Amino acid sequence: MRRTLVSEVVQSGSIFTPIPARIVSTEQLTEHEKRFVIALPEGLALHHSPGQFLMVSVFGVGEAPISISSSPSRSNGSFELCIRRVGDLTSAIHQLERGDIIGVRGPFGRGFPVERLRGKDLIFVAGGLGLAPLRSLIDEVLDERGNYGLLTVLYGTRSPDNILFKKELADWEKRRDMTLSITVDQPDESWFGEVGFVTSLFDDLYPNPRNAVAVVVGPPVMYSGVIKRLRSLNIPEGNIWLSFERRMKCGVGKCGHCQLNHIYTCRMGPSFAYSEVKDLEEAF
């Protein structure tokens, strides 16, 4: 049996030690986002669940939490990260090329409740870069398609230029066993699709609230609007899952940066049922 990355990290003597991993390929997805295919050292398996994240290092620069954007079902010795260039670390990663080494430790946190999605009609709502972790879940569902009910993916992003995973989106659009809707709120001349925030896509959504589970991933500002729409469709609070972005330095519930009341987002989350967090101050 292959050893897992996280057990290798623990055995290194410190949970803070990254394991060097090789960049297999890179692909510029948008002006600011790049896809990285990463291979672990021989004999190591990532063994993640959709919605979990890795602490990713560039040696000499630093470390940041990055969600895993490939599904466990397709992690064949390698996995994918979709990284937006936004700070020192992500800028440094963007400069790396095929063959370069980054450090990874994890996977950390609680991912999406895959078990609880079985047999359910699924509504996945992504805003912007939120599509990256959701893609891990979407592929997981597609690879075991018979285990789940209807699949609807709603994706909102700023402008046509910001659309991520265009290849994957084109494939999903063609599939007859799922529904994909995309909207942008700043269209250009090339755009003939929906215009508006992701909430506008709910106008055409008619789920069976008794059997539906929603998974929502996006920037902090997106949540309250989307939750309101889901609640107005009578989807129970316990069947609305969210993924929280917070500053994280350790990834293992110690450093305090991601603390949301008494909850360490990195350890108890980053995915939460709305019912678990709705009464927590500073959650949204």
Added chain:
Amino acid sequence: MDFKIMPKSALPDWVKKLTILYRVVAPVPKHGQIVFDEITDPSTLTMLYPQSVLPPKKYLFPQHEVMLNYKLDGSWFEANIESEPTVVLGIHTCDLHAVKLFDRIFSQGYADQHYQARRDDIFLVSIECLTPCTDESFCRSMGTLSATSVFDLHLIDLGEDYAIEIGSDRGESLLNGFKNVFNATSTDEERVNDRLKDKWAEFPYRLDFDVTELSGLLAENFSSEYWDELGEICLACGQCTQVCPTCYCFDITDERSLTGEIGQRTRTWDSCQIDMFAEVAGGHNFRKSRAARQRHRFMRKGKYQMDAYGLVGCVGCGRCAEACLVGITPVKTFNAIHKRQLEKEEA
């Protein structure tokens, strides 16, 4: 209670002996204040001291700590675990309670092996407090005026002698072979009992309510205007968190060597009072205002840590009150919130 008796006059000899085998850390006077520092000469030892500037937590969780050494190309990397057999002498009971909280925090989930290594190497020798440290300490109110189980040895000043309570086999081993340690007699037991009973009168309650109500009180008052008032005066300097025995939030940063070949990853104490602490990459800050950050600090101390670890997050040492340049103190804060809650209920 399993304890021994050591004449006070024998203490320097015992400490001298310890310094041969261990790094010995104790409260010592420095620039008119008391600090925990390594000692080689037992005559500098001050077992009766008001309050150390920093708690002894720095020996479990140093201000700066190299966690990882590596080559920049990723071809070599190594965890850096630093620990050294260390005896910490003269720990006040408030600081002992803080260690108990740290033990839970750093072992929960994935254990912090850096902390664990130092913890396993450290001997905690605490001392019973017989008079309040400062005007700001409120250990009695926080329930930290008695030793908690994490000590290895616990000293109780009996005048001419110390009673030494044995907390662990490791602790007992520190006394092995030292001839000026005697088994306690029933008279000694009475002396200890009297001492422990009599001291209570010295320590006033400083909270206007029972500490068990604190968590609920804070939960009710998340939206209190009092936080805004604190936000108005707070300088966001972070001193309160730097001197706190139960604060452990940290930052991790990388540094390159001048040759550009190797680097280090370092952990440093951080502070939730600093502007950027809860800011995410896109620029959204979950605690943008000083009011929100002060509230977060007091919520952690009085509620969140209790919710997460079952222990109150403030040990009542009063260091933050001493350190604050604008007079923000936990006692004033908790009492003010309590007073307003009563007024709310009466209205």
